[in-house]
Amino acid sequence: MRNNEKASKNGKKLAIPDGKAVRLEHVFPEGLRSAFTNHITVQHTDEGEFTIAFFEIDHPVLLGEPEDIAAQVDKLESVKAHCVGRIIISEKRMPKFIGELVSNYESLVSSKDQPNPEVQKGKKHAS
Numbered sequence: 001m002r003n004n005e006k007a008s009k010n011g012k013k014l015a016i017p018d019g020k021a022v023r024l025e026h027v028f029p030e031g032l033r034s035a036f037t038n039h040i041t042v043q044h045t046d047e048g049e050f051t052i053a054f055f056e057i058d059h060p061v062l063l064g065e066p067e068d069i070a071a072q073v074d075k076l077e078s079v080k081a082h083c084v085g086r087i088i089i090s091e092k093r094m095p096k097f098i099g100e101l102v103s104n105y106e107s108l109v110s111s112k113d114q115p116n117p118e119v120q121k122g123k124k125h126a127s
Helices: 066-075 094-111
Strands: 005-015 021-029 039-044 049-057 081-090
Antiparallel strands (some): 049 081
């Protein structure tokens, strides 16, 4: 690991070809940019690969009276959606990925009903 990288050690194991299980360290390079996304596209190929692209939409700034705003909207031809990340997942891994998303979401929702929201935070990882 390079000096400018940080690792997360969560106790998860990875089986390598000879059958040995080794500890998996998640490495987050220093300076890795986290981005906000408010639009997602999902596509798939006949070969069983899913491509998930994350976008941030630049919503137009519309100012003025209602009639001014309506005129600005009429002039709009497009709104930019900037891709901030793109991943490709195999068909084999997709069910686990979906399961982890659902599990994390349910954990978040249920933690809002509990006095201590840190109970389940960040506990699930997809493989």
